[in-house]
Amino acid sequence: MTTQDLIEKIGLKALSKFDPREVDGVFVSDMLSDVMAGAQSGNLWVTVQVHKSIVPAANLVDVSAVVVTGGKEVPKDTVELATKHDIAILATDMASFELVGKLYNLGLVAK
Amino acid sequence: MKIKQIKETLGATVLEGPDNLEIEVSQVYASDLMSDVLAFGKPHSILFTGLATRQAIISAHMAEFKAVVLVRGKIPNDNSVKMARDTDLILMSTDLDMFDACVRADSIQKGKALSSESVSEKAFPEELLLAQELVIEGDDFASAGMVSTGIKSTLKKIGLDNVLIRRIAISTYEAEMNVVMHADKGKVFLTVTPTYVKVVIADQGKGIPDVESAMVEGFSTATEEMRAMGFGAGMGLPNINRNADEFEIQSEVGVGTTLNMKFLI
Numbered sequence: 231m232t233t234q235d236l237i238e239k240i241g242l243k244a245l246s247k248f249d250p251r252e253v254d255g256v257f258v259s260d261m262l263s264d265v266m267a268g269a270q271s272g273n274l275w276v277t278v279q280v281h282k283s284i285v286p287a288a289n290l291v292d293v294s295a296v297v298v299t300g301g302k303e304v305p306k307d308t309v310e311l312a313t314k315h316d317i318a319i320l321a322t323d324m325a326s327f328e329l330v331g332k333l334y335n336l337g338l339v340a341k
Numbered sequence: 342m343k344i345k346q347i348k349e350t351l352g353a354t355v356l357e358g359p360d361n362l363e364i365e366v367s368q369v370y371a372s373d374l375m376s377d378v379l380a381f382g383k384p385h386s387i388l389f390t391g392l393a394t395r396q397a398i399i400s401a402h403m404a405e406f407k408a409v410v411l412v413r414g415k416i417p418n419d420n421s422v423k424m425a426r427d428t429d430l431i432l433m434s435t436d437l438d439m440f441d442a443c444v445r446a447d448s449i450q451k452g453k454a455l456s457s458e459s460v461s462e463k464a465f466p467e468e469l470l471l472a473q474e475l476v477i478e479g480d481d482f483a484s485a486g487m488v489s490t491g492i493k494s495t496l497k498k499i500g501l502d503n504v505l506i507r508r509i510a511i512s513t514y515e516a517e518m519n520v521v522m523h524a525d526k527g528k529v530f531l532t533v534t535p536t537y538v539k540v541v542i543a544d545q546g547k548g549i550p551d552v553e554s555a556m557v558e559g560f561s562t563a564t565e566e567m568r569a570m571g572f573g574a575g576m577g578l579p580n581i582n583r584n585a586d587e588f589e590i591q592s593e594v595g596v597g598t599t600l601n602m603k604f605l606i
Binding site for chain 2: 247251260261262263264266267277279281282283284285286287290291292307315
Protein backbone atom coordinates (compact mmCIF):
# COMPACT_ATOMS: atom_id res chain seq x y z
CA MET A 231 0.00 0.00 0.00
CA THR A 232 1.36 3.43 -0.90
CA THR A 233 0.84 6.89 0.61
CA GLN A 234 -1.27 7.68 -2.44
CA ASP A 235 -3.56 4.66 -1.81
CA LEU A 236 -4.13 5.81 1.78
CA ILE A 237 -4.94 9.36 0.76
CA GLU A 238 -7.62 8.03 -1.61
CA LYS A 239 -9.04 5.23 0.56
CA ILE A 240 -9.25 7.15 3.83
CA GLY A 241 -9.62 10.66 2.48
CA LEU A 242 -6.49 12.17 3.98
CA LYS A 243 -5.38 15.67 3.03
CA ALA A 244 -1.87 15.94 1.60
CA LEU A 245 -0.30 19.15 2.94
CA SER A 246 3.29 18.92 1.73
CA LYS A 247 4.64 17.94 -1.68
CA PHE A 248 6.34 14.55 -1.76
CA ASP A 249 7.08 11.47 -3.84
CA PRO A 250 4.69 8.56 -3.08
CA ARG A 251 6.15 5.82 -0.91
CA GLU A 252 5.30 2.32 0.18
CA VAL A 253 3.68 2.30 3.64
CA ASP A 254 4.87 -0.53 5.83
CA GLY A 255 3.25 -0.62 9.27
CA VAL A 256 1.97 2.11 11.60
CA PHE A 257 3.45 3.81 14.66
CA VAL A 258 1.31 6.00 16.91
CA SER A 259 2.96 8.39 19.38
CA ASP A 260 3.16 12.03 20.36
CA MET A 261 6.49 11.65 22.16
CA LEU A 262 9.38 12.19 19.76
CA SER A 263 11.87 9.98 21.60
CA ASP A 264 9.30 7.22 21.51
CA VAL A 265 9.17 7.56 17.74
CA MET A 266 12.98 7.57 17.63
CA ALA A 267 13.08 4.39 19.66
CA GLY A 268 10.19 2.47 18.17
CA ALA A 269 9.17 3.59 14.69
CA GLN A 270 10.52 1.46 11.86
CA SER A 271 11.68 2.67 8.49
CA GLY A 272 8.62 2.94 6.20
CA ASN A 273 6.09 3.20 9.05
CA LEU A 274 3.22 5.66 8.92
CA TRP A 275 3.61 7.99 11.92
CA VAL A 276 0.30 9.07 13.48
CA THR A 277 0.56 12.07 15.83
CA VAL A 278 -1.01 15.31 17.03
CA GLN A 279 2.33 17.14 17.06
CA VAL A 280 2.55 19.85 14.41
CA HIS A 281 5.68 21.88 15.24
CA LYS A 282 8.56 22.13 12.80
CA SER A 283 10.78 19.66 14.62
CA ILE A 284 8.56 16.73 13.55
CA VAL A 285 10.10 17.08 10.07
CA PRO A 286 13.71 16.27 11.05
CA ALA A 287 12.35 13.53 13.32
CA ALA A 288 10.34 11.99 10.47
CA ASN A 289 13.31 12.31 8.14
CA LEU A 290 15.77 10.75 10.60
CA VAL A 291 13.67 7.68 11.44
CA ASP A 292 12.66 7.48 7.79
CA VAL A 293 8.88 7.13 8.19
CA SER A 294 6.83 6.95 4.98
CA ALA A 295 4.51 9.78 6.08
CA VAL A 296 3.33 11.79 9.08
CA VAL A 297 -0.43 11.87 9.64
CA VAL A 298 -1.63 14.72 11.82
CA THR A 299 -4.93 13.82 13.44
CA GLY A 300 -7.70 15.67 15.28
CA GLY A 301 -8.00 18.42 12.67
CA LYS A 302 -4.99 20.19 14.11
CA GLU A 303 -3.76 23.06 12.01
CA VAL A 304 -0.24 22.46 10.73
CA PRO A 305 1.87 25.65 10.63
CA LYS A 306 3.09 26.81 7.24
CA ASP A 307 6.77 26.55 8.19
CA THR A 308 6.32 22.86 9.10
CA VAL A 309 4.73 22.16 5.70
CA GLU A 310 7.41 24.11 3.84
CA LEU A 311 10.23 22.31 5.61
CA ALA A 312 8.55 18.96 4.90
CA THR A 313 8.28 19.77 1.19
CA LYS A 314 11.95 20.75 1.17
CA HIS A 315 12.94 17.38 2.63
CA ASP A 316 10.41 15.30 0.65
CA ILE A 317 8.49 14.33 3.78
CA ALA A 318 4.78 13.57 3.41
CA ILE A 319 2.58 15.48 5.87
CA LEU A 320 -1.00 14.24 5.70
CA ALA A 321 -3.91 15.50 7.80
CA THR A 322 -7.32 14.35 8.94
CA ASP A 323 -10.12 15.61 11.18
CA MET A 324 -10.44 12.10 12.64
CA ALA A 325 -9.04 11.44 16.09
CA SER A 326 -6.02 9.12 16.25
CA PHE A 327 -8.20 6.25 17.54
CA GLU A 328 -10.63 6.45 14.66
CA LEU A 329 -7.89 6.75 12.04
CA VAL A 330 -5.96 3.83 13.48
CA GLY A 331 -9.14 1.70 13.30
CA LYS A 332 -9.48 2.51 9.60
CA LEU A 333 -5.81 1.76 8.95
CA TYR A 334 -6.17 -1.56 10.76
CA ASN A 335 -9.16 -2.49 8.63
CA LEU A 336 -7.08 -1.81 5.54
CA GLY A 337 -4.69 -4.47 6.74
CA LEU A 338 -2.00 -2.22 8.16
CA VAL A 339 -0.50 -3.43 11.41
CA ALA A 340 2.30 -2.45 13.77
CA LYS A 341 5.63 -3.58 12.45
CA MET B 342 61.64 15.02 23.78
CA LYS B 343 59.87 17.86 22.02
CA ILE B 344 56.13 18.42 22.13
CA LYS B 345 56.19 18.66 18.34
CA GLN B 346 57.51 15.07 18.13
CA ILE B 347 54.77 13.84 20.46
CA LYS B 348 52.11 15.63 18.44
CA GLU B 349 53.33 14.05 15.20
CA THR B 350 53.80 10.58 16.66
CA LEU B 351 50.31 10.54 18.18
CA GLY B 352 48.68 12.19 15.19
CA ALA B 353 47.27 14.68 17.70
CA THR B 354 45.38 17.90 17.01
CA VAL B 355 46.46 21.05 18.85
CA LEU B 356 43.42 22.63 20.50
CA GLU B 357 45.26 25.38 22.34
CA GLY B 358 48.89 26.45 22.19
CA PRO B 359 51.50 28.27 20.14
CA ASP B 360 52.38 27.41 16.52
CA ASN B 361 55.89 26.70 17.64
CA LEU B 362 55.86 23.41 19.54
CA GLU B 363 59.64 23.20 19.90
CA ILE B 364 59.22 22.95 23.67
CA GLU B 365 61.04 20.19 25.56
CA VAL B 366 59.21 18.00 28.07
CA SER B 367 61.06 15.83 30.55
CA GLN B 368 58.63 12.94 30.80
CA VAL B 369 55.17 11.63 30.05
CA TYR B 370 52.79 11.16 32.96
CA ALA B 371 49.67 9.11 32.21
CA SER B 372 46.74 9.24 34.62
CA ASP B 373 43.03 9.95 34.97
CA LEU B 374 43.35 10.62 38.68
CA MET B 375 44.17 14.24 39.30
CA SER B 376 45.35 13.67 42.87
CA ASP B 377 48.00 11.31 41.43
CA VAL B 378 49.06 14.01 39.00
CA LEU B 379 49.48 16.43 41.88
CA ALA B 380 51.29 13.89 44.06
CA PHE B 381 53.63 12.24 41.56
CA GLY B 382 53.77 14.43 38.44
CA LYS B 383 57.17 16.07 37.85
CA PRO B 384 57.52 19.64 36.56
CA HIS B 385 57.94 20.09 32.79
CA SER B 386 56.08 16.84 32.06
CA ILE B 387 53.31 16.20 29.58
CA LEU B 388 50.06 14.71 30.89
CA PHE B 389 48.20 11.98 28.99
CA THR B 390 44.64 11.74 30.32
CA GLY B 391 41.11 10.75 29.42
CA LEU B 392 39.70 13.49 31.64
CA ALA B 393 38.68 16.48 29.52
CA THR B 394 37.41 18.69 32.34
CA ARG B 395 38.74 22.01 33.57
CA GLN B 396 40.05 20.19 36.66
CA ALA B 397 42.49 18.23 34.50
CA ILE B 398 43.92 21.48 33.13
CA ILE B 399 44.11 23.09 36.57
CA SER B 400 45.87 20.02 38.01
CA ALA B 401 48.39 19.95 35.17
CA HIS B 402 49.05 23.63 35.74
CA MET B 403 49.51 23.16 39.50
CA ALA B 404 51.93 20.30 38.88
CA GLU B 405 53.85 22.62 36.51
CA PHE B 406 53.26 20.51 33.43
CA LYS B 407 53.90 21.94 29.97
CA ALA B 408 51.13 20.23 28.06
CA VAL B 409 48.06 17.97 28.22
CA VAL B 410 47.09 15.33 25.68
CA LEU B 411 43.49 14.10 25.79
CA VAL B 412 43.32 10.48 24.67
CA ARG B 413 40.45 8.49 23.10
CA GLY B 414 39.47 11.53 21.00
CA LYS B 415 38.06 13.49 23.96
CA ILE B 416 37.02 17.00 23.05
CA PRO B 417 37.12 19.50 25.93
CA ASN B 418 34.47 22.16 26.36
CA ASP B 419 35.29 25.83 25.82
CA ASN B 420 35.95 26.37 29.53
CA SER B 421 38.73 23.78 29.53
CA VAL B 422 40.28 25.33 26.43
CA LYS B 423 40.11 28.78 27.99
CA MET B 424 41.71 27.47 31.16
CA ALA B 425 44.58 26.02 29.09
CA ARG B 426 45.03 29.39 27.39
CA ASP B 427 45.00 31.27 30.70
CA THR B 428 47.55 28.92 32.24
CA ASP B 429 49.81 28.72 29.14
CA LEU B 430 49.33 24.99 28.76
CA ILE B 431 49.44 23.33 25.39
CA LEU B 432 46.29 21.26 24.91
CA MET B 433 46.05 18.49 22.34
CA SER B 434 43.69 15.65 21.51
CA THR B 435 44.42 12.27 19.92
CA ASP B 436 42.12 9.46 18.78
CA LEU B 437 44.50 6.87 20.23
CA ASP B 438 43.59 5.20 23.49
CA MET B 439 45.82 5.56 26.53
CA PHE B 440 47.80 2.36 25.96
CA ASP B 441 48.62 3.11 22.34
CA ALA B 442 49.46 6.75 23.10
CA CYS B 443 51.92 5.63 25.80
CA VAL B 444 53.51 2.99 23.55
CA ARG B 445 54.08 5.54 20.84
CA ALA B 446 55.46 8.15 23.23
CA ASP B 447 57.79 5.51 24.62
CA SER B 448 59.15 4.88 21.13
CA ILE B 449 60.24 8.54 20.91
CA GLN B 450 61.97 8.33 24.25
CA LYS B 451 63.84 5.21 23.21
CA GLY B 452 64.71 6.88 19.93
CA LYS B 453 63.47 4.05 17.79
CA ALA B 454 60.89 3.99 15.11
CA LEU B 455 57.96 1.71 15.78
CA SER B 456 57.74 -1.43 13.75
CA SER B 457 54.29 -2.67 12.95
CA GLU B 458 54.87 -5.80 15.06
CA SER B 459 55.58 -3.93 18.26
CA VAL B 460 52.19 -2.33 18.76
CA SER B 461 48.62 -3.08 17.92
CA GLU B 462 47.33 -1.81 14.62
CA LYS B 463 45.21 0.70 16.46
CA ALA B 464 48.34 2.62 17.44
CA PHE B 465 48.47 4.00 13.93
CA PRO B 466 46.00 6.83 13.49
CA GLU B 467 43.41 5.97 10.91
CA GLU B 468 42.92 7.74 7.68
CA LEU B 469 40.33 10.49 8.07
CA LEU B 470 37.57 10.42 5.48
CA LEU B 471 35.72 13.36 6.96
CA ALA B 472 36.02 15.81 9.85
CA GLN B 473 33.28 18.36 10.41
CA GLU B 474 32.45 20.84 13.14
CA LEU B 475 28.86 22.06 13.49
CA VAL B 476 27.05 24.33 15.93
CA ILE B 477 23.75 23.77 17.80
CA GLU B 478 22.04 26.77 19.39
CA GLY B 479 20.37 26.19 22.74
CA ASP B 480 16.64 26.98 23.05
CA ASP B 481 16.26 27.20 19.26
CA PHE B 482 13.30 24.85 18.84
CA ALA B 483 12.60 26.17 15.33
CA SER B 484 15.83 24.66 13.95
CA ALA B 485 15.93 21.70 16.32
CA GLY B 486 16.92 18.56 14.45
CA MET B 487 18.46 20.32 11.47
CA VAL B 488 22.07 19.57 12.43
CA SER B 489 21.26 15.84 12.62
CA THR B 490 19.43 16.07 9.31
CA GLY B 491 22.55 17.60 7.75
CA ILE B 492 24.73 14.84 9.20
CA LYS B 493 22.39 12.20 7.82
CA SER B 494 22.67 13.56 4.27
CA THR B 495 26.45 13.88 4.59
CA LEU B 496 26.72 10.21 5.63
CA LYS B 497 24.39 9.18 2.81
CA LYS B 498 26.71 10.89 0.33
CA ILE B 499 29.65 8.91 1.73
CA GLY B 500 27.59 5.81 0.98
CA LEU B 501 27.36 4.22 4.42
CA ASP B 502 24.87 1.44 5.11
CA ASN B 503 21.30 2.74 5.68
CA VAL B 504 20.76 0.84 8.94
CA LEU B 505 23.99 2.30 10.33
CA ILE B 506 23.04 5.80 9.17
CA ARG B 507 19.66 5.46 10.89
CA ARG B 508 21.35 4.52 14.19
CA ILE B 509 23.70 7.50 13.91
CA ALA B 510 20.83 9.83 12.92
CA ILE B 511 18.67 8.78 15.89
CA SER B 512 21.52 9.15 18.39
CA THR B 513 22.59 12.51 17.00
CA TYR B 514 18.99 13.79 17.03
CA GLU B 515 18.54 12.86 20.69
CA ALA B 516 21.84 14.53 21.60
CA GLU B 517 20.94 17.59 19.57
CA MET B 518 17.55 17.87 21.32
CA ASN B 519 19.28 17.68 24.68
CA VAL B 520 21.45 20.67 23.75
CA VAL B 521 18.40 22.60 22.47
CA MET B 522 16.43 21.85 25.65
CA HIS B 523 19.07 22.09 28.34
CA ALA B 524 22.18 23.97 27.17
CA ASP B 525 23.17 27.41 25.89
CA LYS B 526 25.17 26.20 22.94
CA GLY B 527 26.77 23.04 21.64
CA LYS B 528 29.38 21.96 19.16
CA VAL B 529 29.26 18.76 17.14
CA PHE B 530 32.42 17.07 15.94
CA LEU B 531 31.79 14.46 13.26
CA THR B 532 34.66 12.20 12.25
CA VAL B 533 34.51 9.39 9.72
CA THR B 534 37.31 6.86 9.11
CA PRO B 535 37.18 3.62 7.10
CA THR B 536 36.23 1.68 10.25
CA TYR B 537 34.09 3.99 12.37
CA VAL B 538 31.96 7.14 12.64
CA LYS B 539 32.48 9.24 15.74
CA VAL B 540 30.11 11.96 16.91
CA VAL B 541 31.16 14.14 19.84
CA ILE B 542 28.67 16.71 21.12
CA ALA B 543 30.09 19.15 23.64
CA ASP B 544 27.81 21.77 25.16
CA GLN B 545 28.10 24.75 27.42
CA GLY B 546 25.23 24.65 29.83
CA LYS B 547 23.97 23.57 33.19
CA GLY B 548 25.42 20.05 33.07
CA ILE B 549 23.90 16.87 34.52
CA PRO B 550 24.12 16.56 38.33
CA ASP B 551 23.41 12.83 38.33
CA VAL B 552 24.40 11.05 35.13
CA GLU B 553 23.32 7.65 36.45
CA SER B 554 19.72 8.81 36.93
CA ALA B 555 19.74 10.56 33.57
CA MET B 556 20.55 7.24 31.92
CA VAL B 557 17.40 5.63 33.36
CA GLU B 558 14.51 5.46 30.93
CA GLY B 559 11.75 7.89 31.90
CA PHE B 560 13.96 10.22 33.93
CA SER B 561 13.50 13.75 32.62
CA THR B 562 14.08 17.32 33.73
CA ALA B 563 12.25 18.82 30.75
CA THR B 564 9.70 21.59 31.38
CA GLU B 565 5.95 21.16 30.84
CA GLU B 566 6.26 23.26 27.70
CA MET B 567 8.89 20.95 26.22
CA ARG B 568 6.85 17.88 27.09
CA ALA B 569 3.81 19.37 25.39
CA MET B 570 5.90 19.44 22.22
CA GLY B 571 6.63 15.76 22.67
CA PHE B 572 10.16 16.22 23.96
CA GLY B 573 11.60 15.21 27.31
CA ALA B 574 10.21 11.68 27.47
CA GLY B 575 13.34 10.72 29.36
CA MET B 576 14.40 8.41 26.59
CA GLY B 577 17.12 10.48 24.94
CA LEU B 578 20.24 9.09 26.61
CA PRO B 579 18.87 5.49 26.76
CA ASN B 580 18.09 5.76 23.03
CA ILE B 581 21.67 6.82 22.33
CA ASN B 582 22.99 4.03 24.53
CA ARG B 583 20.96 1.51 22.52
CA ASN B 584 22.06 2.78 19.13
CA ALA B 585 25.76 3.58 19.62
CA ASP B 586 28.47 0.91 19.75
CA GLU B 587 30.38 2.97 22.30
CA PHE B 588 28.87 5.75 24.41
CA GLU B 589 30.42 7.90 27.10
CA ILE B 590 29.14 10.96 28.98
CA GLN B 591 31.17 13.54 30.84
CA SER B 592 29.30 16.26 32.66
CA GLU B 593 30.19 19.05 35.00
CA VAL B 594 27.43 21.00 36.74
CA GLY B 595 27.40 24.64 35.65
CA VAL B 596 29.91 24.00 32.87
CA GLY B 597 28.46 21.57 30.37
CA THR B 598 28.13 18.06 29.06
CA THR B 599 30.10 16.12 26.47
CA LEU B 600 28.74 13.02 24.75
CA ASN B 601 31.10 10.69 22.92
CA MET B 602 29.41 8.27 20.53
CA LYS B 603 31.16 5.79 18.30
CA PHE B 604 29.60 3.64 15.60
CA LEU B 605 31.58 0.82 14.00
CA ILE B 606 31.36 0.48 10.24
